Amino acid sequence: MYDKIERFRSWFEVERPKTQYGLVLSGGGARASYQAGVLSFVAEAFGDIPSPVITGVSAGSLNAAHIANHTGGFRVGVHELENLWGSLKSTDVYEVSSSFQVFWDMFGSRLGGGSEEFLPRAGLVDTAPLAAYLKKTLGVPEGQLSGIRTNITAGLIKGCAIIGTHYGTGQTVAWVEGQSLSGWDRAARVSHEVPLTVDHVMASTSLPFLFPAIEVDGGFYGDGGIRLADPLSPAVHMGANKILAISTRYRRSRKEADTPVAEGYPPAAQIFSLLLNAIFLDRLDQDAMMMDRINRLINKIPVSQREELRPIDILVIRPSRDLGMLSGEYQAELEGILSLISKGLGSSDTKSPDWLSMILFEPAYAERLMEIGYQDAVNERERLKRFLNPSN
Numbered sequence: 001m002y003d004k005i006e007r008f009r010s011w012f013e014v015e016r017p018k019t020q021y022g023l024v025l026s027g028g029g030a031r032a033s034y035q036a037g038v039l040s041f042v043a044e045a046f047g048d049i050p051s052p053v054i055t056g057v058s059a060g061s062l063n064a065a066h067i068a069n070h071t072g073g074f075r076v077g078v079h080e081l082e083n084l085w086g087s088l089k090s091t092d093v094y095e096v097s098s099s100f101q102v103f104w105d106m107f108g109s110r111l112g113g114g115s116e117e118f119l120p121r122a123g124l125v126d127t128a129p130l131a132a133y134l135k136k137t138l139g140v141p142e143g144q145l146s147g148i149r150t151n152i153t154a155g156l157i158k159g160c161a162i163i164g165t166h167y168g169t170g171q172t173v174a175w176v177e178g179q180s181l182s183g184w185d186r187a188a189r190v191s192h193e194v195p196l197t198v199d200h201v202m203a204s205t206s207l208p209f210l211f212p213a214i215e216v217d218g219g220f221y222g223d224g225g226i227r228l229a230d231p232l233s234p235a236v237h238m239g240a241n242k243i244l245a246i247s248t249r250y251r252r253s254r255k256e257a258d259t260p261v262a263e264g265y266p267p268a269a270q271i272f273s274l275l276l277n278a279i280f281l282d283r284l285d286q287d288a289m290m291m292d293r294i295n296r297l298i299n300k301i302p303v304s305q306r307e308e309l310r311p312i313d314i315l316v317i318r319p320s321r322d323l324g325m326l327s328g329e330y331q332a333e334l335e336g337i338l339s340l341i342s343k344g345l346g347s348s349d350t351k352s353p354d355w356l357s358m359i360l361f362e363p364a365y366a367e368r369l370m371e372i373g374y375q376d377a378v379n380e381r382e383r384l385k386r387f388l389n390p391s392n
Contacts, residue, residue, distance in 0.1 A: 020158070021049055021388075022240025023067070024232055027058025027225040027280045028248030029207065029358030031323045033085040033366035035063050035246045037373020038317050039078045042244075045381065046388050048074040051155060053179050053238040057163040057224040057231060058280060060246075061204035062134070065196065068160035069138055069147035084137055085366040090333070092133045093361045094125035094211070123212035124341075127202065134198045143198040145177075152178040161234045162196060163224030164203040167213055172227050174234050175200045175216075181237040188227065207358060225280040232287045232314070241310060244387065245288065246373075247318040249281040250325075261325075267346025273324065273354035280358075288316050315387045320376050323369060324354030330365045331356050 025035055042049070056064025063081060070077030090096075135141055151157045159178025166173050172189040174181055181191040194200075203214035203221035213220040225231075235243050262270045295311040331353065334342050347353040357365075377384065 020239045021052040022235035022243040023052045023054045024245040025056045025060030025063045026284045030360045031248035031357050032059035034369040034373040036081045037370035038377045041377035043075040043078040053158045055161040055234045061162045065201045069145040071147045090361045093130045145196045162200045164221040165226040167220045179238045184237040231284045242313045245316045250319045250322040261351040267349040269345035269347040269353045270350040324357045325352040327357035333362045
């Protein structure tokens with residue numbers, strides 16, 4: 001009799017969707033070291049994240065690729081990611097020409113009757129060192145992130161997506177291996193199911209003008225955050241219904257927001273920083289806020305009438321300190337043309353030269369950000385516990 005009642009009840013119940021975790025790692029240049037600190041505590045306190053889909057954009061793609069590609073498990077992978085950031089120097093990321101060389105490249109060719117372009121077309125710095133560094137540290141001398149397929153086959157992850165921007169078409173491109181991005185493609189964004197490589201990571205992290213565009217399959221690509229209006233969208237389209245997103249954007253209080261960080265006429269560094277924040281950092285907060293509103297609307301609809309609509313449980317971890325403001329303490333580490341640019345933009349005349357944090361790949365800065373990330377995660381322990389272990 002009991003079995004008949006349960007069978008009858010099942011006819012009228014809507015099947016609850018299986019929990020599918022997603023890990024979303026946003027951009028922010030050198031600020032992405034903060035994410036390694038957060039993940040360090042997550043791995044220490046909660047072990048392996050169950051079968052996640054992993055997405056990365058801009059510098060977050062470096063972290064995403066490392067975690068997805070590492071075949072030693074999440075905890076060991078995160079530990080090695082910490083070591084990567086703790087030893088990463090600017091010379092491992094880019095080669096900086098002398099100020100004289102850059103000015104000669106800008107003006108010398110014009111005097112000699114060459115190109116009339118003012119800025120070097122291939123960026124102000126050479127990022128070949130980063131490609132070599134990633135191939136070495138990821139253990140992929142040929143560039144293919146073969147560990148991702150190994151982890152998918154073993155059921156350790158469902159899939160990984162790296163986001164770039166096609167400079168020729170202006171489209172946001174998601175390169176995905178494993179779980180496909182169902183329903184993702186639009187006129188302004190497309191997806192390609194491919195074996196992921198170091199070139200995809202290099203393209204996603206290529207800051208406009210500063211870093212050169214990366215050629216992938218005949219097209220030239222740059223930073224994936226340029227036109228990605230919905231940073232959470234790739235994970236959602238890969239099937240995630242519980243998303244842990246790690247932002248590198250400090251949320252200021254009203255009092256802090258009302259306090260100017262520069263006196264008098266704003267230096268170019270301040271304006272440049274605002275633009276970079278708007279393009280690469282602000283959108284995750286906006287997307288999370290929109291998702292929260294959509295969740296509230298969906299929860300007002302009876303489950304039997306939701307059709308394909310489903311609420312997405314999201315937890316955003318963000319810095320408790322202004323990582324851009326902290327970068328001002330390390331600007332003396334810059335060399336060559338980047339040092340000249342920093343001075344020329346008036347970086348010392350603003351309390352928050354956020355743009356520096358995009359390129360300040362130095363161990364001292366990274367170590368400090370990882371310490372902040374770890375402590376922020378400690379402070380969020382209870383929320384993380386409820387999110388990752390909902391039965392507890």
